[in-house]
Amino acid sequence: MDAFSRYCKKCVQPDTRPGIVFDAAGVCSACRAYEVWSRDDWDEREKELRKIAEEAKARSGGGFDCAIGVSGGKDSHFQALYAKERLGLRALLVNCVPDNISDVGRENLENLVQHGFDMISLRPNPKIERTLSKWAFYKYGNFVKPVEYALIASTFQIASKFGIPLVIQGENPAETLGVIGFLDVGGDASGWKNASTLEGGNASDFVQDGIELKDMLFYQFPDESELINKVRAIFLGHYVKEWSNTGNTEFAVERGLKPRPGHDPVLVGNINPYFSIDADLKLVNQILKYYKFGFGLTTDEVCYDIRCGRMSRDEGIRLVEKYDGKCGDHYIQAWCEYIGITEEEFWKVTDRWVNKNLFEKDTSTGKWKPRFKVGGC
Numbered sequence: 001m002d003a004f005s006r007y008c009k010k011c012v013q014p015d016t017r018p019g020i021v022f023d024a025a026g027v028c029s030a031c032r033a034y035e036v037w038s039r040d041d042w043d044e045r046e047k048e049l050r051k052i053a054e055e056a057k058a059r060s061g062g063g064f065d066c067a068i069g070v071s072g073g074k075d076s077h078f079q080a081l082y083a084k085e086r087l088g089l090r091a092l093l094v095n096c097v098p099d100n101i102s103d104v105g106r107e108n109l110e111n112l113v114q115h116g117f118d119m120i121s122l123r124p125n126p127k128i129e130r131t132l133s134k135w136a137f138y139k140y141g142n143f144v145k146p147v148e149y150a151l152i153a154s155t156f157q158i159a160s161k162f163g164i165p166l167v168i169q170g171e172n173p174a175e176t177l178g179v180i181g182f183l184d185v186g187g188d189a190s191g192w193k194n195a196s197t198l199e200g201g202n203a204s205d206f207v208q209d210g211i212e213l214k215d216m217l218f219y220q221f222p223d224e225s226e227l228i229n230k231v232r233a234i235f236l237g238h239y240v241k242e243w244s245n246t247g248n249t250e251f252a253v254e255r256g257l258k259p260r261p262g263h264d265p266v267l268v269g270n271i272n273p274y275f276s277i278d279a280d281l282k283l284v285n286q287i288l289k290y291y292k293f294g295f296g297l298t299t300d301e302v303c304y305d306i307r308c309g310r311m312s313r314d315e316g317i318r319l320v321e322k323y324d325g326k327c328g329d330h331y332i333q334a335w336c337e338y339i340g341i342t343e344e345e346f347w348k349v350t351d352r353w354v355n356k357n358l359f360e361k362d363t364s365t366g367k368w369k370p371r372f373k374v375g376g377c
């Protein structure tokens with residue numbers, strides 16, 4: 001066994017991912033969850049999904065049947081079009097516009113709406129978003145944490161305000177990433193309200209000088225009393241056999257989704273040109289994740305494909321070694337400019353978050369290098 005981290009015997013998920021559990025056979029909770037998810041009871045699940053859809057139609061009172069939080073990316077396209085075309089639901093799309101949204105992000109949103117949807121775009125106060133992002137960089141080494149709150153909670157706020165009986169989320173991280181904790185495996189997404197990101201917590205954690213809780217309405221779930229028996233939330237990915245990372249991408253591309261222009265895995269740390277295309281600066285956060293836990297976006301990406309048989313484990317390891325933790329300097333510079341710090345300061349703070357069990361400094365280059373062997377166990 002590697003002295004610093006161990007890897008799932010089936011995929012390349014390391015045991016350093018927060019919330020992951022390995023069983024006695026050395027297999028991670030995501031692989032085990034996938035085995036359960038992919039078992040052949042699809043007729044049963046589709047029946048359940050159709051029942052949920054019909055209940056929503058019956059309860060919507062002529063208004064919207066469901067609300068779907070969308071970024072305009074691959075999963076958004078799949079969710080929205082599946083709800084509309086396969087389930088016959090009248091959907092209200094809810095987009096929480098990221099600060100610094102990319103041009104291709106705008107185009108993809110427009111492409112989605114042009115398939116015949118109503119959409120509400122929310123723009124959380126950019127001054128607050130920027131302040132929170134900077135603060136979370138220093139406090140958590142994870143600057144997208146506050147933004148994730150808004151992405152998830154805002155759809156519930158809109159559903160509650162419009163009396164929409166159903167919120168359709170994408171995939172359940174307990175099933176696809178193996179994150180054990182606040183969410184149970186299955187189709188029920190109501191657990192989101194217990195923790196607005198994979199790391200838990202709530203918006204009251206962000207109260208600070210100049211920012212009160214009431215300034216962060218869209219970062220908070222509505223009161224329990226506004227949701228219970230009024231708004232149901234499901235993970236579409238649990239019920240639908242066609243749901244997969246690559247499958248959703250292929251589906252969305254056929255329906256007009258555009259990739260990040262000039263995609264280069266070395267610049268974005270990921271092989272998928274359709275990941276987080278609306279918000280480039282989020283890519284910088286992956287550097288912090290990489291140095292904290294020893295894995296990045298490519299690991300996430302290949303694990304999906306290995307699990308569903310689209311990629312061999314060896315090929316996954318090769319790609320992870322090549323691209324994980326990579327990020328173009330121009331993204332880092334743009335991020336530093338955004339929050340008003342120097343690059344030197346960025347690396348000084350990042351150094352603080354480096355897991356010294358996983359990385360050591362290369363004295364010749366001054367850069368951190370892995371002490372672990374990807375996939376080794």
Ligand SMILES: [Zn+2]
Nearest residue numbers: 008011028031
């Ligand atoms: Zn695994």
